[in-house]
Amino acid sequence: xxxxxxxxxxxxxxxxxxxxxxxxxxxxxxxxxxxxxxxxxxxxxxxxxxxxxxxxxxxxxxxxxxxxxxxxxxxxxxxxxxxxxxxxxxxxxxxxxxxxxxxxxxxxxxxxxxxxxxxxxxxxxxxxxxxxxxxxxxxxxxxxxxxxxxxxxxxxxxxxxxxxxxxxxxxxxxxxxxxxxxxxxxxxxxxxxxxxxxxxxxxxxxxxxxxxxxxxxxxxxxxxxxxxxxxxxxxxxxxxxxxxxxxxxxxxxxxxxxxxxxxxxxxxxxxxxxx
Numbered sequence: 001x002x003x004x005x006x007x008x009x010x011x012x013x014x015x016x017x018x019x020x021x022x023x024x025x026x027x028x029x030x031x032x033x034x035x036x037x038x039x040x041x042x043x044x045x046x047x048x049x050x051x052x053x054x055x056x057x058x059x060x061x062x063x064x065x066x067x068x069x070x071x072x073x074x075x076x077x078x079x080x081x082x083x084x085x086x087x088x089x090x091x092x093x094x095x096x097x098x099x100x101x102x103x104x105x106x107x108x109x110x111x112x113x114x115x116x117x118x119x120x121x122x123x124x125x126x127x128x129x130x131x132x133x134x135x136x137x138x139x140x141x142x143x144x145x146x147x148x149x150x151x152x153x154x155x156x157x158x159x160x161x162x163x164x165x166x167x168x169x170x171x172x173x174x175x176x177x178x179x180x181x182x183x184x185x186x187x188x189x190x191x192x193x194x195x196x197x198x199x200x201x202x203x204x205x206x207x208x209x210x211x212x213x214x215x216x217x218x219x220x221x222x223x224x225x226x227x228x229x230x231x232x233x234x235x236x237x238x239x240x241x242x243x244x245x246x247x248x249x250x251x252x253x254x255x256x257x258x259x260x261x262x263x264x265x266x267x268x269x270x271x272x273x274x275x
Contacts, residue, residue, distance in 0.1 A: 001028070002141035002247060003113040003120045005035075007127045009160035013148045014180035016042060018209050019123035020219050021236035022144075024086055027244050029118045031079050034058065034091025035108075036125030037098040037133045043090035046082040047221045053080050058090030059101070059108070066107040072114040083221075087118075102132040109139035129163045138167055142174040142247055144206065147196070149181045149188035158196045161203060169202055174250055176204040178239060182211045183231070206242055210235040 023032040034040035043053040079087040210231035
Protein backbone atom coordinates (compact mmCIF):
# COMPACT_ATOMS: atom_id res chain seq x y z
CA UNK A 1 0.00 0.00 0.00
CA UNK A 2 1.75 3.23 1.13
CA UNK A 3 5.16 4.08 2.55
CA UNK A 4 5.13 6.86 5.14
CA UNK A 5 8.57 8.08 6.19
CA UNK A 6 9.30 10.03 9.38
CA UNK A 7 12.49 12.08 9.50
CA UNK A 8 14.29 14.85 11.36
CA UNK A 9 16.59 17.59 10.16
CA UNK A 10 18.98 17.51 13.09
CA UNK A 11 19.29 16.02 16.54
CA UNK A 12 16.73 13.68 18.09
CA UNK A 13 13.44 15.60 18.38
CA UNK A 14 11.26 12.51 18.84
CA UNK A 15 11.22 10.85 15.42
CA UNK A 16 11.28 7.30 16.75
CA UNK A 17 8.50 7.89 19.27
CA UNK A 18 6.37 9.58 16.60
CA UNK A 19 6.96 6.67 14.21
CA UNK A 20 5.92 4.11 16.81
CA UNK A 21 2.89 6.17 17.84
CA UNK A 22 1.62 6.57 14.27
CA UNK A 23 2.10 2.91 13.42
CA UNK A 24 0.25 1.87 16.58
CA UNK A 25 -2.69 4.23 16.04
CA UNK A 26 -3.01 3.99 12.25
CA UNK A 27 -6.56 3.11 11.13
CA UNK A 28 -5.23 0.39 8.79
CA UNK A 29 -2.77 -2.52 9.18
CA UNK A 30 0.80 -1.28 9.50
CA UNK A 31 4.42 -2.36 9.76
CA UNK A 32 6.98 -0.25 11.60
CA UNK A 33 10.44 -0.21 9.97
CA UNK A 34 13.59 1.03 11.68
CA UNK A 35 15.27 2.50 8.58
CA UNK A 36 17.96 4.76 10.01
CA UNK A 37 21.16 3.73 8.16
CA UNK A 38 23.24 4.59 11.22
CA UNK A 39 21.34 2.04 13.27
CA UNK A 40 18.20 2.44 15.31
CA UNK A 41 16.71 1.37 18.60
CA UNK A 42 13.11 0.45 17.76
CA UNK A 43 13.75 -3.27 18.29
CA UNK A 44 15.57 -2.50 21.53
CA UNK A 45 12.79 -0.31 22.88
CA UNK A 46 9.86 -2.55 21.92
CA UNK A 47 9.66 -5.90 23.72
CA UNK A 48 8.40 -8.88 21.77
CA UNK A 49 5.46 -11.08 22.65
CA UNK A 50 7.79 -13.80 23.91
CA UNK A 51 10.89 -11.88 24.97
CA UNK A 52 13.28 -9.46 23.23
CA UNK A 53 12.96 -8.97 19.49
CA UNK A 54 15.59 -10.59 17.27
CA UNK A 55 17.90 -7.77 16.12
CA UNK A 56 19.04 -9.83 13.12
CA UNK A 57 15.54 -10.34 11.76
CA UNK A 58 14.47 -7.30 9.78
CA UNK A 59 16.63 -5.19 7.47
CA UNK A 60 19.62 -7.47 8.02
CA UNK A 61 17.69 -10.57 6.97
CA UNK A 62 16.11 -8.72 4.02
CA UNK A 63 19.39 -7.58 2.45
CA UNK A 64 20.15 -10.94 0.76
CA UNK A 65 16.64 -10.92 -0.73
CA UNK A 66 17.24 -7.44 -2.17
CA UNK A 67 20.21 -8.75 -4.13
CA UNK A 68 17.95 -11.38 -5.70
CA UNK A 69 15.06 -8.95 -6.32
CA UNK A 70 12.92 -8.27 -3.26
CA UNK A 71 9.22 -9.00 -3.66
CA UNK A 72 6.94 -6.74 -1.57
CA UNK A 73 5.14 -9.66 0.06
CA UNK A 74 8.47 -10.94 1.40
CA UNK A 75 8.70 -7.93 3.71
CA UNK A 76 5.91 -9.30 5.90
CA UNK A 77 7.77 -12.58 6.36
CA UNK A 78 10.68 -10.76 8.03
CA UNK A 79 8.53 -8.75 10.47
CA UNK A 80 8.22 -9.61 14.15
CA UNK A 81 5.32 -9.01 16.52
CA UNK A 82 6.00 -6.63 19.39
CA UNK A 83 4.10 -6.75 22.65
CA UNK A 84 0.67 -5.30 21.87
CA UNK A 85 0.57 -6.66 18.33
CA UNK A 86 2.58 -4.14 16.30
CA UNK A 87 4.51 -5.64 13.37
CA UNK A 88 8.14 -4.48 13.41
CA UNK A 89 11.16 -4.73 11.12
CA UNK A 90 14.35 -4.38 13.16
CA UNK A 91 16.94 -1.95 11.80
CA UNK A 92 20.62 -2.23 11.09
CA UNK A 93 22.67 -2.99 14.21
CA UNK A 94 24.86 0.07 13.74
CA UNK A 95 26.76 2.37 11.36
CA UNK A 96 29.19 -0.44 10.54
CA UNK A 97 26.54 -1.98 8.26
CA UNK A 98 25.67 1.33 6.54
CA UNK A 99 28.21 0.98 3.74
CA UNK A 100 27.11 -2.54 2.81
CA UNK A 101 23.45 -1.53 2.93
CA UNK A 102 23.86 1.68 0.87
CA UNK A 103 23.22 0.09 -2.58
CA UNK A 104 20.20 -1.78 -1.21
CA UNK A 105 18.02 1.18 -0.24
CA UNK A 106 16.28 1.60 -3.63
CA UNK A 107 15.23 -2.06 -3.59
CA UNK A 108 14.09 -1.86 0.03
CA UNK A 109 12.17 1.38 -0.53
CA UNK A 110 10.43 0.06 -3.64
CA UNK A 111 9.28 -3.04 -1.77
CA UNK A 112 8.14 -1.09 1.32
CA UNK A 113 5.96 1.13 -0.88
CA UNK A 114 4.12 -1.87 -2.34
CA UNK A 115 3.52 -4.28 0.55
CA UNK A 116 0.05 -5.69 -0.17
CA UNK A 117 -2.63 -4.72 2.34
CA UNK A 118 -0.24 -2.94 4.71
CA UNK A 119 0.98 0.63 5.18
CA UNK A 120 4.64 0.88 6.15
CA UNK A 121 5.94 3.48 8.61
CA UNK A 122 9.68 4.03 8.34
CA UNK A 123 11.75 5.84 10.95
CA UNK A 124 14.48 7.13 8.62
CA UNK A 125 16.35 9.39 11.04
CA UNK A 126 18.16 12.40 9.63
CA UNK A 127 17.94 12.93 5.87
CA UNK A 128 19.69 15.24 3.42
CA UNK A 129 19.76 15.44 -0.37
CA UNK A 130 22.93 13.32 -0.30
CA UNK A 131 21.80 10.64 2.14
CA UNK A 132 22.48 7.05 1.13
CA UNK A 133 18.87 6.17 1.93
CA UNK A 134 17.28 9.05 0.00
CA UNK A 135 15.34 6.43 -1.99
CA UNK A 136 13.16 5.98 1.10
CA UNK A 137 12.02 9.59 0.76
CA UNK A 138 11.58 9.35 -3.01
CA UNK A 139 9.41 6.22 -2.73
CA UNK A 140 7.18 7.60 0.03
CA UNK A 141 3.56 8.58 -0.32
CA UNK A 142 4.07 10.90 2.65
CA UNK A 143 7.04 12.39 4.49
CA UNK A 144 6.66 13.77 8.01
CA UNK A 145 9.44 15.91 9.47
CA UNK A 146 9.53 16.01 13.28
CA UNK A 147 10.95 19.04 15.08
CA UNK A 148 10.99 20.84 18.42
CA UNK A 149 9.56 24.33 19.12
CA UNK A 150 12.95 26.07 19.23
CA UNK A 151 14.45 28.58 16.85
CA UNK A 152 17.37 26.35 15.89
CA UNK A 153 15.14 23.31 15.26
CA UNK A 154 12.81 25.40 13.07
CA UNK A 155 15.75 26.83 11.08
CA UNK A 156 17.29 23.40 10.47
CA UNK A 157 13.91 21.94 9.48
CA UNK A 158 13.19 24.76 7.04
CA UNK A 159 16.64 24.48 5.45
CA UNK A 160 16.37 20.73 5.11
CA UNK A 161 12.96 20.87 3.45
CA UNK A 162 14.26 23.56 1.10
CA UNK A 163 17.18 21.32 0.12
CA UNK A 164 14.83 18.38 -0.56
CA UNK A 165 12.26 20.36 -2.55
CA UNK A 166 13.22 18.96 -5.96
CA UNK A 167 12.90 15.35 -4.80
CA UNK A 168 9.66 16.00 -2.94
CA UNK A 169 7.67 18.20 -5.32
CA UNK A 170 8.61 16.35 -8.50
CA UNK A 171 7.18 13.13 -7.04
CA UNK A 172 4.08 14.77 -5.51
CA UNK A 173 4.91 13.43 -2.05
CA UNK A 174 2.63 14.62 0.75
CA UNK A 175 5.02 16.57 3.01
CA UNK A 176 4.20 17.59 6.55
CA UNK A 177 5.70 18.72 9.83
CA UNK A 178 4.85 17.73 13.40
CA UNK A 179 6.20 19.38 16.54
CA UNK A 180 7.00 17.48 19.74
CA UNK A 181 6.08 19.90 22.50
CA UNK A 182 4.40 20.38 25.84
CA UNK A 183 1.06 22.14 26.28
CA UNK A 184 2.82 25.20 27.73
CA UNK A 185 4.80 25.68 24.49
CA UNK A 186 1.81 26.41 22.24
CA UNK A 187 3.02 29.93 21.42
CA UNK A 188 6.50 28.65 20.50
CA UNK A 189 4.94 25.90 18.35
CA UNK A 190 2.88 28.42 16.38
CA UNK A 191 5.91 30.63 15.78
CA UNK A 192 8.14 27.72 14.74
CA UNK A 193 5.52 26.23 12.40
CA UNK A 194 4.95 29.60 10.73
CA UNK A 195 8.68 30.11 10.16
CA UNK A 196 9.01 26.64 8.60
CA UNK A 197 5.98 26.76 6.30
CA UNK A 198 6.12 30.42 5.20
CA UNK A 199 6.35 30.43 1.42
CA UNK A 200 6.27 26.63 1.25
CA UNK A 201 2.68 25.95 0.26
CA UNK A 202 3.50 22.29 -0.33
CA UNK A 203 4.42 21.71 3.35
CA UNK A 204 1.45 20.94 5.63
CA UNK A 205 1.38 21.56 9.37
CA UNK A 206 0.01 18.50 11.17
CA UNK A 207 0.23 20.04 14.61
CA UNK A 208 1.70 18.65 17.79
CA UNK A 209 2.78 15.33 19.25
CA UNK A 210 2.56 15.80 23.00
CA UNK A 211 5.81 15.58 24.91
CA UNK A 212 4.52 13.28 27.61
CA UNK A 213 7.39 11.73 29.56
CA UNK A 214 5.06 9.86 31.90
CA UNK A 215 3.41 7.95 29.03
CA UNK A 216 6.27 7.43 26.58
CA UNK A 217 7.62 4.66 28.83
CA UNK A 218 5.07 2.34 27.19
CA UNK A 219 7.56 2.22 24.30
CA UNK A 220 10.26 1.03 26.66
CA UNK A 221 8.39 -1.85 28.26
CA UNK A 222 6.85 0.24 31.03
CA UNK A 223 3.24 0.13 32.20
CA UNK A 224 0.88 3.09 32.01
CA UNK A 225 -2.63 3.22 33.49
CA UNK A 226 -5.23 4.07 30.84
CA UNK A 227 -2.72 5.21 28.16
CA UNK A 228 -5.61 6.00 25.80
CA UNK A 229 -6.40 8.99 28.02
CA UNK A 230 -2.86 10.35 27.95
CA UNK A 231 -1.84 13.49 26.07
CA UNK A 232 0.61 11.42 24.02
CA UNK A 233 -1.99 8.99 22.68
CA UNK A 234 -4.68 11.62 22.18
CA UNK A 235 -2.31 13.80 20.16
CA UNK A 236 -1.19 10.72 18.23
CA UNK A 237 -4.79 9.88 17.32
CA UNK A 238 -5.31 13.40 15.98
CA UNK A 239 -2.13 13.26 13.90
CA UNK A 240 -2.92 9.79 12.56
CA UNK A 241 -6.47 10.75 11.55
CA UNK A 242 -5.31 13.89 9.74
CA UNK A 243 -2.54 12.14 7.85
CA UNK A 244 -4.72 9.15 6.98
CA UNK A 245 -7.47 11.39 5.62
CA UNK A 246 -5.01 13.37 3.52
CA UNK A 247 -3.42 10.25 2.06
CA UNK A 248 -6.84 8.79 1.28
CA UNK A 249 -7.74 12.00 -0.56
CA UNK A 250 -4.49 11.94 -2.53
CA UNK A 251 -5.06 8.32 -3.57
CA UNK A 252 -8.71 8.96 -4.44
CA UNK A 253 -7.99 12.05 -6.58
CA UNK A 254 -6.05 10.28 -9.38
CA UNK A 255 -8.64 7.49 -9.41
CA UNK A 256 -11.45 10.05 -9.79
CA UNK A 257 -9.58 11.75 -12.62
CA UNK A 258 -9.04 8.39 -14.34
CA UNK A 259 -12.72 7.46 -14.01
CA UNK A 260 -13.83 10.86 -15.31
CA UNK A 261 -11.43 10.55 -18.24
CA UNK A 262 -12.77 7.10 -19.04
CA UNK A 263 -16.36 8.37 -18.92
CA UNK A 264 -15.52 11.26 -21.25
CA UNK A 265 -13.73 8.92 -23.65
CA UNK A 266 -16.67 6.50 -23.76
CA UNK A 267 -19.06 9.42 -24.20
CA UNK A 268 -17.09 10.71 -27.17
CA UNK A 269 -16.94 7.26 -28.73
CA UNK A 270 -20.69 6.92 -28.27
CA UNK A 271 -21.36 10.19 -30.04
CA UNK A 272 -19.17 9.19 -32.95
CA UNK A 273 -20.99 5.91 -33.32
CA UNK A 274 -24.40 7.64 -33.11
CA UNK A 275 -23.50 10.05 -35.89
